[in-house]
Amino acid sequence: MGPIRALRSLGNSFGLAWWAKVETIQPEVTYWFGPFLTRRSLKVRLNGFIDDLSAESPKKINHSLIRCRRNEPLTS
Template sequence: MRVLRSLGNKFGLAWWAVVETREPKVTYWFGPFLTRNSLERKLSSFMDDLSFEGSPPVNHRMLRCRRREPLTL
């Protein structure tokens, strides 16, 4: 499965979530995922983890693209 996600990302077919927080001001890239549905299923847990750590997300969007490091800005 990891190989498929890597190939999907390489060709710009992978699904990613861009999650932004205000305090601290950080942009997280969460992915890659093969389908939008699988991203949606995992995204709420990721956002809950950020909130638990004291950085509640203020904005997020899902997109299909190719992404490289860095995954946190």
């Protein structure tokens, strides 16, 4: 495990990591994208993730940025 990955894992275990909760409508799916050390680094990468989801043609995509601790599963 690299040092950045170890820091993200540690931050997540303490509930300090940044995550994006991305919800789609038709199909109704919730995706969690993260963990990230900073809100800024999450925002930089989030557009690519949303672009990938857009290729699946959901009717609507909503997202929120949350600082929390997440475990599997990351899709529901």
